[in-house]
Amino acid sequence: MKISTKGRYAVRVMLDLALNDKGECIKVKEIAARQDVSEKYLEQIISVLNKAGYVRSARGAQGGYRLVKEPEYYTVGMILRLTEGSLAPVACLEEGADLCGRMDACETVGVWRELYDAINKVVDTVTLADLMERRKEQVLS
Amino acid sequence: MKISTKGRYAVRVMLDLALNDKGECIKVKEIAARQDVSEKYLEQIISVLNKAGYVRSARGAQGGYRLVKEPEYYTVGMILRLTEGSLAPVACLEEGADLCGRMDACETVGVWRELYDAINKVVDTVTLADLMERRKEQVLS
């Protein structure tokens, strides 16, 4: 039941882009340095964000990335689902899952559904803007 | 963010013992047949439940397992934590985790903590007795 580095790093990349937005492109190298993670690995992760249209890239010298929409727009859930896949705690709850033969006899699927709902509720409620706000509170205290 | 078969099977084993309790020992072979999972694999899982004192074993012919306490006593959370380990979505929230250097600067740990709380709330609220009850409702409908 762990979120992988891929998902966690993706959230941190998006937040980094939001926090350091000065109207210019931000390079992977900068993000990697600030977040202290492998540049090459971040490259892969941000490529997923790029293909999904969450960030826009500029190639060549002085290139880099920026968020396409406002920080209010992106929820942690969107980012995690994109990078981690479904957040369902069991495969049979995934959208488009081939239905399990025990489904109607299954006494446990109910808990997993509740768990799934609880997880979704949390991650879909928090946006990048919320995380930015929290940071400000941290700095003040 | 998946619960492994180990954790899921453990819940099913415990529930199977609760549902099929007739005052006698229940053999792994029976449970494996009912739940349609590998006997040998279940043996390993139930051994964890045994060592934790959740079930009691009787060795030899006519041996088997039974729940130590009432189904009301066991929450899904207890069983999952025992078999899966901590349900924390990130390692730094685990009890006894060596603290991350970025902890105080970390803008994301807040969401993970909320997620952790939400997960714990669900799994700690549901007991085996609740699952037994749900099953009855399923059969009636």
Next chain:
DNA sequence: TATTAATCCCATTAAATTACTATGAAATAA
């Protein structure tokens, strides 16, 4: 136009985890 700095793309890999499988010893009822 040449250089430099960046993204883009694809392949590889070491380590860990998952989900078993196998073997055989030890205990106990009949």
Next chain:
DNA sequence: TTATTTCATAGTAATTTAATGGGATTAATA
């Protein structure tokens, strides 16, 4: 004493994770 069961430990194939590496492409700039 035999059949049946748990107990303990080791092995293993497949998958996933978390990267690393090499090189092609693009674009600003000197």
